[in-house]
Amino acid sequence: MVVLRRTVPATGSQVHTRKNWIDPNTSMTADKPRARLTLNDVARGCGVSRATVSLVLRGSPLVHAETRARVEAEIRRVGYIYNRAAANLRAQSSSSVALVVNDLSNPYFAEFAAGVDEALAAIGFVTLLGSTGESVQRQQAVLASLVEHAPAGIILSPAEGSDGASVARAVGPHVPVLVFNRELDGAWDYLVMDNRTGARLATEHLIGLGHRRIAFYGGHRDSSSCRERRDGYLQALAVAGLEAAPRWRIETAPTRLEAARQVGALLATEPVPTAAVCYNDAVALGLQLGLVARGRQAGVDFAVVGFDDIPEAAMSVPPLTTVATAPRARGRQAAERILARMRDPSIAIARQTIPVQLIARESSCPPPDASGNRRHE
Amino acid sequence: MVVLRRTVPATGSQVHTRKNWIDPNTSMTADKPRARLTLNDVARGCGVSRATVSLVLRGSPLVHAETRARVEAEIRRVGYIYNRAAANLRAQSSSSVALVVNDLSNPYFAEFAAGVDEALAAIGFVTLLGSTGESVQRQQAVLASLVEHAPAGIILSPAEGSDGASVARAVGPHVPVLVFNRELDGAWDYLVMDNRTGARLATEHLIGLGHRRIAFYGGHRDSSSCRERRDGYLQALAVAGLEAAPRWRIETAPTRLEAARQVGALLATEPVPTAAVCYNDAVALGLQLGLVARGRQAGVDFAVVGFDDIPEAAMSVPPLTTVATAPRARGRQAAERILARMRDPSIAIARQTIPVQLIARESSCPPPDASGNRRHE
DNA sequence: GAAGCGACTTGGAACGATCCAAATTCGGAA
DNA sequence: TTCCGAATTTGGATCGTTCCAAGTCGCTTC
Structure with missing residues (x-):
């Protein structure tokens, strides 16, 4: 039966201490009602060999249809459960x-x-x-x-x-x-999001709406994904010939709570930005909350763009413009x-x-003073 | 090496069709740079037996300290990786x-x-x-x-x-x-939340605030957790001698989106309730959104209580009163x-x-007409 | 110097499956 | 009837580990 072992074999740098040892003889063993059924039990039960049952289990075309039926019936009858670990051991495969x-x-x-x-x-x-x-x-x-x-x-x-x-x-x-x-x-084999392009699209979207003072909000400076997104943001600003003031790059933990707390720092910059590209949606949602707490409202007098398109993004107030990565x-x-x-x-x-794909929703509005600008979509 | 097999051995009612068969001989095998290292390799490498290496790996006190050190050094040197499947097979245990x-x-x-x-x-x-x-x-x-x-x-x-x-x-x-x-x-062995008590506490909290018309909002009628929570709600109403109108029990899918969509049905009842106990937090957050869309506001003119205390609950506007289950x-x-x-x-x-534990936040306010009632906490 | 005793080590069998080469059965052709 | 190849079945070896009974070693004791 199942025996619980507390020790973890040390194959790496971990070293064993003697006190971890549990003597297998004294460790309690379950009273076994019946041993677990094996291929041999099934084979014996319907008068064929182990090998034939194995072939049936793997759906081999080598076995006669009638034999297969007999074996399958027996398997079902006794409630046999395949032992994949044993199979994998022998076949040197894994599932x-x-x-x-x-x-x-x-x-x-x-x-x-x-x-x-x-x-x-x-x-x-x-x-x-x-x-x-x-x-x-x-x-x-x-x-x-x-x-x-x-x-x-x-x-x-x-x-x-x-x-x-x-x-x-x-x-x-x-x-x-x-x-x-x-x-x-x-x-390594990699699967990475196009963070740079995503952030660039987000920034260009805001620039297209008429924003000129755009912040990059949230995330840890040293995280690679944050660095890439920031680069995309900077690139878009550079192409548009806009200022990329370091004071408009606010670092926060990538959580809603931290993002909400740091909104004061964002609004204290001079001149104050009119829009922010956020590290991710959690940060963006936190920013929206923080704005409300300070009498502003995303989508009305401040534009917010997130990243990830988490399910909440579509449901927030206002719905969050974001970069979808599915x-x-x-x-x-x-x-x-x-x-x-x-x-x-x-x-x-x-x-x-x-x-990645930009999903424009209502959190990204034109700047308050951009009456002359047309909204791009 | 690893061989990918598309077929899943049918041990239950599943039946194999011939076309699933992949001949193991023709299925491509990896060019093996070196076979995977085994206990035997390690044993040979440092001049002890298989069994001794096995004892070292399991931290047995039976092996001499010096031997152990030699074996551990060899293990590290060659980068041996323990094969737990093989061990489990022999030891009839599992991890x-x-x-x-x-x-x-x-x-x-x-x-x-x-x-x-x-x-x-x-x-x-x-x-x-x-x-x-x-x-x-x-x-x-x-x-x-x-x-x-x-x-x-x-x-x-x-x-x-x-x-x-x-x-x-x-x-x-x-x-x-x-x-x-x-x-x-x-x-079966069970681990279940005290749904009934949780919903009762939530309802009693609302009653204590002065509410008299309380809805039960969201969830599927046939889900057992929903049934239990509804029972707790009904029980609290019964004890307080309040009406438990069936029209105040609105069924929705347990998602934010569905809950937001059904708010109209809730507000269309006559007389309209002043508070709602929700099936869970997702539903409660959806309800809050739906209220905003209809010109109402949770925590101001309608009280909302959720269930679960998901992380978003504390961050919503207003913060959600809910039942915590950790x-x-x-x-x-x-x-x-x-x-x-x-x-x-x-x-x-x-x-x-x-x-379970009731977490009172700001989404549960007294009813608009309850000026004479004191707020209980 | 033989026996006895810890302390440590070890080789063969076993876990439950697959692989493989060989054996058996089955039809039809000679 | 006999023979042959195709179809089907099979028993032993094997995967990498643990278990176990038996072995070796060094040291004390009589």
Whole structure:
């Protein structure tokens, strides 16, 4: 029966201490009502060999239709459950994919995970979940733990500050990795959003509405996605010949709460901007709230653009103009990508850039003094 | 190397068709740079036996300190990766737990999943993810697929309309199941929220504020959690001797969007209620939006109470009064519970009810005409 | 110097499946 | 009837680990 073991074999830098040892003989074993059924039980039950049952289970055309029917009936009758671990051991294959993200409570990652699982489940694979909470140490531990389950591939959104070499060491040379969402030093398969273009589109949208003083609001300076979005913003300003004042770049944690708190800093700049490109939707929604608290209103006297198009974006007051990246579809895409590599490991590693799309809603209004400007759409 | 197989062995009612067969001989195999390292390689590398290396990996006190050091050095040197599937096969144990939820994009479940994974990762277990999308068929397929990976336990939030017998058949008699969040016919371990008490507290809070016409807003009639919450609401009304008009019970899908759309139906009742207990926070937030669209404002001329205390609840305008259930902590609790059962399968199955807590914020105001009433807190 | 005793190490069997080469059965052709 | 190839079935070896009974070693004790 199932035996719970507290120790985790140390294959990396982790070292065992003696006190972790649980003597397998003294550890309690379940009273087994019946042992788990195996191929042999089924085979015996319907008078064929192990090998034949195995062929039936795998849908081989080699078995006679009548035999197949008999075996399938027996399988159903006794409630046999396939042991995929044993099969994978012998066949040197795997039917799971590991997904490592920062935090599922971020709706963006939750949607992404749902997309991954959806695509994997469709072909009978399971998703092994791991979350790092943005901690590099936890990431190493999680990767070490997951890789021991021999996933066919790993989809990784690296924690901030990850070291590519450490990741490579933890994963080993045999499991394909797809890096998602963030940069990681080294040669990896990538699936990244076109952050730069997205932010550029958002900024150009605001410029087109007549804004001249545009802030870049929120996000951590050192996060790669934030850097890229900021670059897109700066690029659009430069092309339009507009000022890119550093005081209009406000750094916040990428959460609603922090963003709401920092609105004062934004409005204290002189001259005050009339619009903001936000690091992501959470920040943008926080900015909207902060504006309300200070007697302003997004979409009326201040224009706000977000990034991600999380479900809340369409439902906020006012509905948020944002850059859509369709996380669920991205999840499916990531799964497809890693499956493709598993099918043919020889394909070249590549960086795949996800196109983004500007969704104009009501939070982006023309500037108060832009009566002469026409609204572009 | 890894071989991708499209077919899913049919152990349940699923039947194979011949066209699914992929001949293992013709399916492409990876060019193997080096075979994966095994215990034997490590053993040979440092001149001890397989068994000794195995003992080192498991932190046994039986091995000499010097030997252990030599083996650990070799393990690190060659980058050996433990094959947990093989170990589990021989030891008849497991180090994974399956988690089956409706939909990760629901922030409540995402938080719950994060909690489960957090608790499991702490003891070196991994989470196998499955989502049903509220489909009973998908649930059967997902369970069948997960159970083949021999999880040590399953945490299941059943899809609406699940049949306990089918679930039992899919899971088999050897894997402990913890049912979460919803009722399922049959004898199961349960972890359920105290929906009734929560809704009662919410309703009593509104009654205490002076409301006399209180609606129950949102949710599906046939969902067990909705039924329980409605019962709590009715109970509170009955105790206070207030009318429980059926026209004040509005059914909606449990989403923000649907809830916002149905506000018209709520305000069309005669006499119109002054407050609403909502099925959950998503519905409550939708209600708040819908009120704004109709010239009313929650927390000013209409009181709204939600359920769940999702992160958005504290950040909405106005902040939402709600019933907190701490999904992340619930996730941890669920994991602990299933681990406890694995340690000792003989413990009696039980129903564990999660206490809930009313969080009063600003969306629940006294009724407009209640000038004489004092506000209770 | 033989026996006894810890402390440590070890080789073969086993877990439940797949692979593979060989065996068996089945029809039809010679 | 006999033979042949195609169709179908099969038993042993094997995947990488753990279990277990038995082994080796060094040291004390009589």
